[in-house]
Amino acid sequence: MSLLEFRDVSVDYGDIPAVRGVTLNIERGEVLGIAGESGCGKSTLAATVLRLLPDSARVGGAVILDDQDVLTMTWGRLRAVRWADAAIVFQGALHGLNPVQAIGKQLAEPIRLHKTATDVDARVAELLTQVGLPPSRARAFPHELSGGQRQRVMIAMALACAPDLIIADEPTTALDVMVQAQVLDLLTSLVRELNMGMVLISHDLGVLGTTCDRIAVMYAGRIVETGPALDIFDDPRHPYTRALAGAFPRIGDDAARYAPVGLPGDPPYAGDLPSGCTFHPRCPEVMPECATTTVELRPAGPGRAAACLRVLP
């Protein structure tokens, strides 16, 4: 049994389809990456796990966490699941921390609420230590911390109730390379140590390629390619994945000198999707039939799948 399973999940905001039939699973001890440009539905998909979506969102399919469908849970049960079974680390760590409360107090709150430890202060100190901050920092306010330290506090917060699953939505996007490396190191070592699962969302395929076990690439609300992280990064099968991979050059690759690679155009507006393969208007390898043929994920090698007519099993 998987730790988390998305079964044909769809999300509509009014009549705008933001996620369109996603099926995916995550095992314990595994880091799954979700890649894609902004607007492709990554955050929306992640938010279904804790039902953190606005009222305007209609969700279809099933999200199975520890054998239970999150989408049909009572609110009481859902409150227990939040923090204790699954927790989210958001982008930038600007939201989520209360500016006028010491961070120790903020860490203590979920622990008290879920009664997951008897000695709350000791647990707060343990959490701070786990994320590499001295326990004395419990008295600090968010503005007294650097961006990297605030992100560490957010991770400690997510760990507070010892969840089985962590969802990290662009946890390093606003941070610079050294702090990014520290935060990613911390997250992945915690996942292995505590045998959790992690969903890591990023638009940077390089970050996902070096951090994750598997990657799912999203485009216009769908998964267009999945597979082992190194395969996806090294030998992408979908033209969209190739464009994403090319955008971050390998230092030392002479072909990338004075030749940055971009992908013209924009991801389609979810309310007005192109026919056939939704990527066809931007695809550098488009064929006439791409505009008319809906293409599903098809096998593309061991443990791999890609939704492209050019991919032959």
Add this chain to the structure above:
Amino acid sequence: MTVGQPVADGQPVASGQPMIGARDLAVVFGGRVRAVDGVDLEVDAGEIVALVGESGCGKTTLARTLLGLEKPTAGTVLFEGKPLDYRRLKDFRRQVQLVLQDPLGALNPRHTVYDAVAEGLRIHKVPGDEQAQVSEALSQAGLRPPERFFLRYPHELSGGQRQRVVIAGALALKPRVLIADEPVSSLDASVRGEILGLLLRLRDELGLTVLVVTHDLGLAWNIADRVAVMYLGRIVEVGPTADVLQSPQHPYTQALLSVVPDIARTEQIVLTGEPPDPARIPTGCRFHPRCPVVLAECTSVVLPILGIEPGHRAACVRVT
């Protein structure tokens, strides 16, 4: 798609004519915070130089000082080889333009594209046909045909188009130098390549000089002729891009390179500790408290400021 013209033999196209630079430059805030602490730098006409380093190392302060927006506490800013005259900045302010990142508020959401691009022309009371100048700047930034964009608002544009509008605003003033502070750091991967391609094209077609401030070493590999690595207010390594990024000499540069996400990477050197504090710069080599290969003499050695002579140099006792 490959944007931008690969330069024939990969050699910089710089002219050797000094365009904008700094000598022994220091910027101290409140008497204590030595944000820039002794910098020599020269960017030649038509050259693209990347200034890289962790956040807090003084990149933005150095850039703002080169733009004349911050006055040096000591040392000199040079424009075309001559010290900047702070009583006569009008012309300089036109010729050296700052490019910021749109998602971080460079564009006013209530201004049309036309007004955004015309703003600088109006501030500088530039004579001539305003509409023609706006059109030309938009075309140069790759927004064609320009008239189609005049009346659009930022929210009606894509991320890439918005960043092009920001660049068009700078181009309208016919500058000779662009100073771009993190121009792509929060843009999507796909947009990033487009904008970097545009910067290269502007250098090739208009001969613009570009100083790009970034913590993204991949960006430097993509477009820069030379790289200057900054640590705690000083340039600790400088040289041609391929030399600095492929055979880094300074342990700090080596650490920065080792954490660039790359699956072919051998071993990461993740520096621990907090971003260094410019109010308390360590004695000796300023990097020594975090240096993975520190020597006894590093706590006391006096390292000279790296000068502007060409070539690859690093401020480290291990480098002879």
